[in-house]
Each structure stands twice: as C-alpha cells, then as structure tokens.
Amino acid sequence: MTRVYDLLIQGGFVMLPLLGLSILTISCGLDRAWFWFQLLSQEATLVDDVLGTAHSNLEQARDIAESAQHLPIGRFLYAPLKLKQPTPETFRLAMEAAGDKELIKMRKGEKLLETIVAVAPLLGLLGTVTGLISTFNNLKIGGGGTTVEATKVAGGIGEALITTAAGMIVAIIALLILRTIVTLHSQQMDYFAEVGSELELIYRQVWYEPLLTPSSSQG
Template sequence: MDILELLKKGGPAMWPLLTLSILSLSVIFERLWFWLHILNQERAIVDSVLEAARDHWDIARDIANLAKDKPIGRFLYAPLNLSPSDPETFRLALESSAEEELAGMRKGEKLLEAVIALSPLLGLLGTVLGLITSLRSIRIGDLGTEAVAGVNTGIGESLISTAAGLIIAITSLAFCRLFQSFVFNQVKLFHKVGNELELTYRQYTLKHQEFEGASNCEVGS
C-alpha cells in the first residue's frame, strides 16, 4: 500500500495529519541539527574562557567573541564585552544574556506541543467520519450478506486516521521531551558557568582596586 492509497483510505482527516507530520518533522530535523552543532564544542569553549579569565580578561573576551556563533559563546561574550563596571551590572548582563539564549533554544517547542495535541484529535475525527459513512450504508436486508463484509472493511480503513494521528503525536512527544531535556541541561550549565565567571570577575575587580590603591599610595608618598 503506497502513501497516496493510504491517504485516500484514511479519509479527509489524513491531509491535515500529513501537514502536521511535515511541520513536526521539519522542527525535529532543525532542532537535531541545532543541538548537534552547539553541543559538540560547548565544553571546550567554556573551559577556554574560564581559564583565560583567571589571568587575562581581554583574552577571555576574544575567545568568547570567536564563539559567538554558538549560544554559550554569546552568553559569555555579553558580560565580558562590558566596560569595567560593578559586579551587579555584570550579573545582570549574565542573566539577560542567559534568558535570551534559552528562549532561542526553545524554538519550535510550541509547534511540537500543538502537533501533539491536535494529531490524536484529528485522527479520532477521521475515524468518526469514516464510521458514519460506513454505518450509513448498512441496510437491514444486508445483514449476513457480503455487503456487510464491505462495511467491516470500511470500518477497518477508517481506523487508519486514528493510528496515523497517534504515531505522529507519539513521535513528536518523544522528540519534544528530548529537546526539553537539552534545554534543562543548558539551564544548569549556564547557571554554573555564570556563577564561576561572576566569581572570577569579582576577584579580578578586587585585585584591580587593590593595585590602584597601592599605586595611589606610592604616588602620594
């Protein structure tokens, strides 16, 4: 049974289900490519930036700038690119950047949730419409004849839309949960890296203030 024959036997609900399946697959493939692209080098970027920030703040900023094609790079570059400021401003820059990047990581999530909700309902609607059509053709005199066997076949074919809707919903749900787990891990990573970078920045500003204080004392003496 080819795709076109399956669509015809499944009834009119199969066409919106086909549209939903195409939308779902497009989001799934796009998100898979997105996550494979960013997770590949993320840990190396974080380690390089944090290590450089302990000694050379400008080098850390340059490393983050080179990684701006990835969310973690943009997240780190936003506070590092600030002119010398108080730690509170630095923390606000981290939080603002994290919120923006995490929102981008949730792209397509609402569409998948809509597909998960609509697919079973459309499948059930197709089955109900098929049953109505099949049962409407039954006559009392046809009971026990081959005509009833044809009706049974029609009822079986009407269940195709329900099966299709469930398959689409289950597949979309599995990938939606997978992508949500990736986002959850990113939230933990951003929180951990942000705290380490903020602590490094506080130590950096403290050393800088102590150095300026010592220099002023030498000039005054």
C-alpha cells in the first residue's frame, strides 16, 4: 500500500485522474463480469426448457420464460409468447423488437471503456510532458550542479516515466475488457437469432392455425 502511495506522489497530479479512471475500469469490468457470468451460466438451460416445452405446451413455455425475467434471454423469449394467438409475422416482430432492446442493454459500459482507452494514454503523455518540463527547469546546463538539483532532475524524469506507464496500463486493461464485452455481445447476437428462429419455427409448425381464406371456405 505504501508503494502504491509513493508511486502516486512521484507521478504528480496526473496520477489522480488516472487513479479515477482505473477505479472506473475495474468497477465496470466487475459489473460486466457478473452480468455475463449470470447470463452465460443460465441461458442454455432456460432455452432448452422453453423450446422443449413449447412443442407440447405453449402456455407452460411462456410461464417458464416469464419466471426468468431477470435474464435478457428470458425477456426475449417471453415477448412473443405472451401474445394471444399472433400471426407468425407479429410473433417474429415482437421477438425482434425485444431482441434489439436487450442487445442494446448488453452494450452497457462500452462507451465508458472506449473513453478510458482514448483518454488514459493522453493523460500519461500529459504527465510525461509535465515531468520533462520539471526536469528541464531543474537542469543547469554548464553548471556544476548539486545533489539536490540532481535529485529534482531525477524526480522529473521519474514523474514522466511513471505517468506514461500508468496511462498505458489503464488503457490496456480497459481495452481488454472492452474487446471481451464486444466479443460476447457478438456471440449473443448470433445466439438470439438462432434461438428466435427455432422458437418461431415451432410456433409456425405446431401452434399457428391460419384463418381460412374465402376461396378455401367455399371449397
């Protein structure tokens, strides 16, 4: 703990916003990790239960989906199942609207991480510049120099290096978290499309009873 405090002091004022960005990065990462852990650990079982039940009992499948409203996939499946005898087009439209809404929610934190990835290296660069300015201000060209002056010069160089490294570390961590979220989001888009197609196919084949057209009723 003392070592971290010393680094913050040596890095200068730029270390304070970098510390704030690192806290935001870690908080966002933990929040998204918990969200994706809950979703990925439960959605496969839920989808199997809903699709398996939908073949024989659509109302029971709806109840299963309704009981999983805390999960995006549960809300996605419940949206079309709660409708009363919809046409396949309405069934699919409700599913697509719910899917788009849930996939947008899954992008939570991406803008924040993108900002941190862009800003953290710039703050590190700012610390580098201020550190070098401090170094040159304490550097006496052609003079003998004292131990105190040499210490000030070394401190300025240390500030420049510390802030540069801190900015890069924060940006790298934020970028890794961001890329992981983007990858998981892309996989969920494909999964939602696959599950939605299977549910729509079950509804069309098993449950949809089209109204008789005038020509067919006359025949």
